[in-house]
Amino acid sequence: MNPLELTLGIMTAVGGFVDISELVFAAKAGSTFGYALIWVFAFSTVGIIVFSEMSGRVAAIAKQPVFNLMRHRLGLKLGLVTLLASIISNLVTCAAEIGGVSLIMNYLTGAPYLVMAVVLTLLIILSIWVLPFKWIERIYGLLGLFMIVFAAALVGIHPPWAKIAAGFVPQVPHGLSTKELMTFGYFCVAIVSAVLFPYEVYFYSSGGIEEEWGPKDLLTNRITSILGMGLGSLLAISILANSAQLFGPANISPEIPGSAALEAAIPFGKWGLILALLGMLFAVAGAAVETCMANAYSIAQFFGWKWGRHKKPWDAPRFTVTWIALFVAALLVVLTGINVMTLVELAILFSILVLPLTYLPLLLLAGDRQYMREHVNGRLAKGLGWVYFAVITVAALSAIPLYLLTSGGNG
Amino acid sequence: MLILAALLAGCSGSCPEADLQYIKQARSIGAEWALINEQANANNLTPTYVTSMHVWLRQQLQTSSTSLTKPDSRYGKEIQALLQQPDDVAPDEIRAHVARLKQIEDQLESA
Numbered sequence: 001m002n003p004l005e006l007t008l009g010i011m012t013a014v015g016g017f018v019d020i021s022e023l024v025f026a027a028k029a030g031s032t033f034g035y036a037l038i039w040v041f042a043f044s045t046v047g048i049i050v051f052s053e054m055s056g057r058v059a060a061i062a063k064q065p066v067f068n069l070m071r072h073r074l075g076l077k078l079g080l081v082t083l084l085a086s087i088i089s090n091l092v093t094c095a096a097e098i099g100g101v102s103l104i105m106n107y108l109t110g111a112p113y114l115v116m117a118v119v120l121t122l123l124i125i126l127s128i129w130v131l132p133f134k135w136i137e138r139i140y141g142l143l144g145l146f147m148i149v150f151a152a153a154l155v156g157i158h159p160p161w162a163k164i165a166a167g168f169v170p171q172v173p174h175g176l177s178t179k180e181l182m183t184f185g186y187f188c189v190a191i192v193s194a195v196l197f198p199y200e201v202y203f204y205s206s207g208g209i210e211e212e213w214g215p216k217d218l219l220t221n222r223i224t225s226i227l228g229m230g231l232g233s234l235l236a237i238s239i240l241a242n243s244a245q246l247f248g249p250a251n252i253s254p255e256i257p258g259s260a261a262l263e264a265a266i267p268f269g270k271w272g273l274i275l276a277l278l279g280m281l282f283a284v285a286g287a288a289v290e291t292c293m294a295n296a297y298s299i300a301q302f303f304g305w306k307w308g309r310h311k312k313p314w315d316a317p318r319f320t321v322t323w324i325a326l327f328v329a330a331l332l333v334v335l336t337g338i339n340v341m342t343l344v345e346l347a348i349l350f351s352i353l354v355l356p357l358t359y360l361p362l363l364l365l366a367g368d369r370q371y372m373r374e375h376v377n378g379r380l381a382k383g384l385g386w387v388y389f390a391v392i393t394v395a396a397l398s399a400i401p402l403y404l405l406t407s408g409g410n411g
Numbered sequence: 412m413l414i415l416a417a418l419l420a421g422c423s424g425s426c427p428e429a430d431l432q433y434i435k436q437a438r439s440i441g442a443e444w445a446l447i448n449e450q451a452n453a454n455n456l457t458p459t460y461v462t463s464m465h466v467w468l469r470q471q472l473q474t475s476s477t478s479l480t481k482p483d484s485r486y487g488k489e490i491q492a493l494l495q496q497p498d499d500v501a502p503d504e505i506r507a508h509v510a511r512l513k514q515i516e517d518q519l520e521s522a
Contacts, residue, residue: 103467110459177520250446251513253439256467258460262446269455277460339474410432 006220012141013228018235019287020100020257021093021194023280024344026236027254027263028409029187030243038167038237040188044195045233047388049225051359054366054381055201056221059208062371066205066362067301073361082357083302089350090199090295091326095333096343097288098124100257103340104281107258108274114335121331124288125324133210133309140286146279149264149272151238156267159245167241179406186402186409189395193352195233196392201358202294206301210310218375239263257340292330296323345408352399355392363389430486431519433475437490438512440472445502445509452502465498486515 018026029037058064071079102117109116128136176184213221242263247254254260261280264272293309299322300307306316313320333343363385367377377385403409444465451461476482476490493508 107460107463110463247443251438251442251509252446253435255436255440255443255471256464258464258467259443261460262450262456265450265455270457273456273460407432410435 006223009220009224010228010231011145012138013224014141014145014232014235016137016141016144016283016286016290017229017232018144018147018239018280018283019093019194019197020096020284020340021190021197021344021348022236023100023239023257023260023284024254024341025187025190025194025348026239027243027247027260029191030240030245031247031253032409033173033184033187034244034248035163035167035241036171036173036184037187037191038164038240039170040191041195041233041237041240042168043170044192045229046384047192047391048196048200049229050381050384050388051196051201051362052204052229053222053225054377054385055205055362056208056213056225057218057375058362058366058372059205060213060215060217060221061373061375062365063209064365064371065209065297065301066202066358067298069361069365070357071302073364074357078357079302082354083298085350085354086198086202086298086358087295089347089354090202090291090298091330091333092343092350093197093199093347094288094291094295094326094330095338096340096347097284097291098330099334099338099340099343100284101281101288102334103257104277104284107261108277108281114337117331117334120285121327124285125327128289128293128309128323129313133207136289136309137207137286140282140289144279144283144286146275147235147283149268149275149279150235150242150260153264153267153272153276154238154242154245157242157245159241164241182402183406183409185398186406189352189399189402190348190409192392192395193348193355193399195236196355196388197351198354198358199291199294199351201362202298203290206294206297206308210308215375255341288330292323292326295326345403349399349403352392352396356389356396359385359389359392428519428522430479430481430484431516433478434486434490434512434516434519437472437475437486437493438509438516440468440475441493441505441509441512444468445505448499448505449502451499462498469494469498486512489515 026041055066058069067083070082074082098117098121101120102113105111105116105120106113127139131139172181172184208221239260243254246263246266252259257280261273261276264276296319297307300319305318307319308316365371366385367382369376447456447461447464450456472490472494476487476494479487479490481487489508489511493505496505
């Protein structure tokens, strides 16, 4: 295990953890319910750690990417349904990320939003074309570390630490009306969906295969999953806690992604604002890359095409055309002028519906001794895996009713 | 039962309760606008960010306003008054509108 590689891997995971949905929902959750939803972030983070570690282990031992498993485990028909649902979910998510990046660039430079959407999509496509896989992931992830300014801002505003610590204990605030309880439920579902986005697992496990992981990489996989996701989650929790402290008492429920940047500007002034916007820009751009590539990986793996960024683009022509076409499709969605917040809400909804079908085959294969030999799921991984599977299934079933009953969390 | 059904049918889509989410949205946008102007006055924000945020907030506020089922109501007029303010209006002036919207919101929620 190379310590430098390990450190870079962890830092990349930290910087790449937050995407546009987490940014929006963390800020809204804090302003609406104070610190009471911190535990949902913490709980969901353990879930994504469990499934990321599992998908990395399956990639290293069984050498199977998630969508290959899906076709074998769910059968062709159900596999195809899952593929279609995940294509739609990832496409909407990718469009939300491109819209988010364009908005952030608009806050930084004042350049028109739609022009920025075109320019940034082209730049992201170019970066994927010219950079090796490892550096695509690292550049966006490492530059996303500017978001640490949100954690520093939290220290800078001297929040009530005891209340923040109490937020890690599972709770439902007292004295909520029925409508407020439903809104609380909707936020729980949205946070679970935003943290456990399926694209993260597709991208992570495909990346493991791209980098030819083997049994020697299992410890790195475990440490990167636990520390990278765990520390990344602290950034999201910082955004929530800053929002609870600064926005809640001011009657603000952040309606646009740029609002979160104010959290760093209040204690640190212009430099805080600029660092926050730069961190958001690279973290969200990284998420755009991951969603689009995850979609292309899924399609190529499902149909058995040659795939991977370790190959020259013309050596895997269908895969190359697919990821470029998916970026263009996501850009076209943004160019219709649809509101970024609407896209974020749709991304959350579609993703939660796909989650159970994404994680079931992974759980089954990681527990199959024939494929995984001595690296099969242990008691802890198996127990946690099934608990989280039950939680995401309940969340998936309640997502649409809660969305409709609460007007998308707006009460 | 019939009276209840008639009341529900009459209410659907046109009661002030149906506008509650837009009132909340407008109140929040107004409060955010005040915070931005306050931070801009303290020289904590870049001019580009302030200009962009004003454009987006105004757009959101306009959407809330046009989504109202009763634009001529007290809250509709309050939102219109907010929309007519210049971008660099004093934070306290915006907060006065926000306070009135919050009052209406609380009244509707407790009704």
